[in-house]
Amino acid sequence: MATPTNSYVTLDQIVNHWLLSNGKTVHNYMKAYTFATEAVRELSFNSLHLIQETFLAKPKGQSWWNLPSDYTDWVSVGIRNGEFWRPVGVLKGLMPFPAPHNYGLDLATSVVKTPSVGSTAEFYTYTFNLTNTAAAAEFNNIVTAKAQGMPFGIQNVLPLAAVSTTAVGTTGTVIISPSTGLTFNQTLGLQSVLYLWIYPIPNQALIDDDYANWGDEVSGYAGSPTNPWFTPYQGFLPFFFSDLYNDWGQMKGRQFGLGDGTRIDSVVINVEQGIIVCPKQFPSDYLYLAYVSTGNANTMTKIPKNGQAAIEAYITWKYFATKRNRQQDAAIAKANYDAQHKLLRSRNNTLTTTDVKRVIARGFGRTKE
Amino acid sequence: MSTTKGQMIERIRRILSGGFPSTRDRIRDAEIEKHMESAMNRLLKAEMFNVTYNMDGDSIPQGVMIATYTNLPASGIVNDPSYTVKIPVTPQYLPDGMGVFKVIVKNSLPSAELIPIPPGQYGILNGSGESSSLISQRIGYTWEGPNVRVWQTATLTTLAQLFEMQLCVVSLNSLSSTSVLPLTPDLEEAVIDAVVKAYVNEVRTIRDESFQGSPENFIK
Numbered sequence: 142m143a144t145p146t147n148s149y150v151t152l153d154q155i156v157n158h159w160l161l162s163n164g165k166t167v168h169n170y171m172k173a174y175t176f177a178t179e180a181v182r183e184l185s186f187n188s189l190h191l192i193q194e195t196f197l198a199k200p201k202g203q204s205w206w207n208l209p210s211d212y213t214d215w216v217s218v219g220i221r222n223g224e225f226w227r228p229v230g231v232l233k234g235l236m237p238f239p240a241p242h243n244y245g246l247d248l249a250t251s252v253v254k255t256p257s258v259g260s261t262a263e264f265y266t267y268t269f270n271l272t273n274t275a276a277a278a279e280f281n282n283i284v285t286a287k288a289q290g291m292p293f294g295i296q297n298v299l300p301l302a303a304v305s306t307t308a309v310g311t312t313g314t315v316i317i318s319p320s321t322g323l324t325f326n327q328t329l330g331l332q333s334v335l336y337l338w339i340y341p342i343p344n345q346a347l348i349d350d351d352y353a354n355w356g357d358e359v360s361g362y363a364g365s366p367t368n369p370w371f372t373p374y375q376g377f378l379p380f381f382f383s384d385l386y387n388d389w390g391q392m393k394g395r396q397f398g399l400g401d402g403t404r405i406d407s408v409v410i411n412v413e414q415g416i417i418v419c420p421k422q423f424p425s426d427y428l429y430l431a432y433v434s435t436g437n438a439n440t441m442t443k444i445p446k447n448g449q450a451a452i453e454a455y456i457t458w459k460y461f462a463t464k465r466n467r468q469q470d471a472a473i474a475k476a477n478y479d480a481q482h483k484l485l486r487s488r489n490n491t492l493t494t495t496d497v498k499r500v501i502a503r504g505f506g507r508t509k510e
Numbered sequence: 511m512s513t514t515k516g517q518m519i520e521r522i523r524r525i526l527s528g529g530f531p532s533t534r535d536r537i538r539d540a541e542i543e544k545h546m547e548s549a550m551n552r553l554l555k556a557e558m559f560n561v562t563y564n565m566d567g568d569s570i571p572q573g574v575m576i577a578t579y580t581n582l583p584a585s586g587i588v589n590d591p592s593y594t595v596k597i598p599v600t601p602q603y604l605p606d607g608m609g610v611f612k613v614i615v616k617n618s619l620p621s622a623e624l625i626p627i628p629p630g631q632y633g634i635l636n637g638s639g640e641s642s643s644l645i646s647q648r649i650g651y652t653w654e655g656p657n658v659r660v661w662q663t664a665t666l667t668t669l670a671q672l673f674e675m676q677l678c679v680v681s682l683n684s685l686s687s688t689s690v691l692p693l694t695p696d697l698e699e700a701v702i703d704a705v706v707k708a709y710v711n712e713v714r715t716i717r718d719e720s721f722q723g724s725p726e727n728f729i730k
């Protein structure tokens with residue numbers, strides 16, 4: 142029987158209880174709290190696994206998610222399907238090729254409108270200091286991508302862009318002019334380009350609404366991975382594309398040797414880099430992640446109640462251990478903490494010989510007692 | 511037994527004047543009061559260490575030595591990460607900074623009590639990783655000389671708050687002569703002794719009306 146985890150206590154409650162039972166005032170709160178967080182961290186490694194749940198969003202300009210700083214192992218990963226979360230696979234294979242990124246370092250430094258008078262213009266000249274190798278190399282692509290994000294009012298009518306140079310260390314200019322027969326319907330500013338440098342990939346030229354409302358609204362370009370539309374199948378397009386799960390989130394089974402590393406609904410967790418990467422076509426910018434935490438606790442962290450005694454014993458031990466002339470008390474408190482720690486571990490490990498017999502019995506069918 | 515401030519002063523005056531207190535005594539009530547105050551603070555503190563700490567091992571001071579001050583204004587500059595509240599009376603020096611016993615926004619819930627952060631430790635707490643979550647969830651304060659620094663962003667709203675403070679101190683200024691002293695009965699005698707002792711070494715404490723004893727009488 143697993144440890145019941147439906148009764149929790151917060152770290153704040155543990156610290157307050159310790160202060161209360163030890164006749165201490167709020168003046169010891171900070172110290173006790175520090176020891177309590179330390180205890181949660183230490184216990185979480187082996188004896189008191191804390192499952193944290195979080196909702197990751199890709200930072201703007203990144204094509205990956207950052208792992209929570211207290212991550213040690215994953216439990217489940219999912220994406221939103223309407224009002225449900227559905228699981229996605231975690232691949233053990235090679236990392237998908239990440240989408241280009243990190244062009245945000247070179248931003249337009251100035252923009253000059255020609256002619257300078259009037260709300261519209263014949264063309265705009267954007268100036269860049271090309272300091273970033275990656276950005277410079279992709280300068281052409283970025284400028285091409287520029288069109289899709291600019292607020293021209295007429296969708297799919299792109300302005301013309303002319304690039305002067307792509308060499309690192311030089312000053313590059315981009316001249317933006319309206320399509321033939323059209324005029325800009327508003328003045329462009331630095332923000333227009335800044336925006337595009339953050340989202341340089343043509344089919345990921347998203348606007349903020351895409352992030353805020355994806356799944357709720359059709360706005361954007363057909364085929365954009367974050368532009369959902371309804372299909373004859375239930376749910377949104379991204380889920381239809383899954384090759385691991387059906388629309389009900391059920392595992393369809395594996396196709397060995399097929400599509401390895403290119404499944405668009407799977408992620409790769411790279412602990413060393415502290416990131417979760419996904420293929421470019423991954424159908425969500427948000428990721429639900431349940432993971433085993435190292436115990437980065439705050440005062441509101443919920444801790445299984447069976448760990449309270451051990452945490453309080455730890456506080457007592459450390460409290461004495463850091464006091465002058467209290468080393469003898471610390472030794473006694475340490476022994477008490479060890480006892481509580483053992484008790485906690487034994488509570489979490491309640492496999493009895495009867496359980497073992499039953500497991501064996503199940504494996505071999507009927508046995509004589 | 512409840513002895514008032516006036517009664518205590520009366521008893522001390524009587525001893526100092528050899529049983530005949532007079533309005534012409536050179537020692538004034540206010541003077542005796544200050545001596546009393548010093549003696550009381552010293553004795554209560556000693557009592558706390560002797561009894562509370564050594565015998566019980568507890569660190570909670572007795573309520574008799576706690577004084578509450580309310581309606582304390584905050585002062586600071588808007589947008590600064592902290593602001594200050596002036597401490598009305600310098601409290602006693604006690605372990606863990608318990609002289610400033612409690613700081614709380616007036617009329618707020620008990621759970622909103624501010625967390626004491628020792629001087630010099632706020633930056634360390636801020637950079638301590640896992641423990642730093644405390645900062646975002648509880649408001650802390652640091653006792654800095656005549657002020658308490660509250661670690662909350664100064665805004666027009668926060669600066670408009672009034673604070674309540676509990677200090678471990680005996681301050682007789684705030685008591686009228688008929689107010690009962692925050693003094694346990696067993697310590698009354700000790701306070702009287704301490705005050706009288708302060709005057710013992712002073713020459714001519716009692717006004718001497720004779721020509722020989724008081725040179726100024728020759729001048730008259």
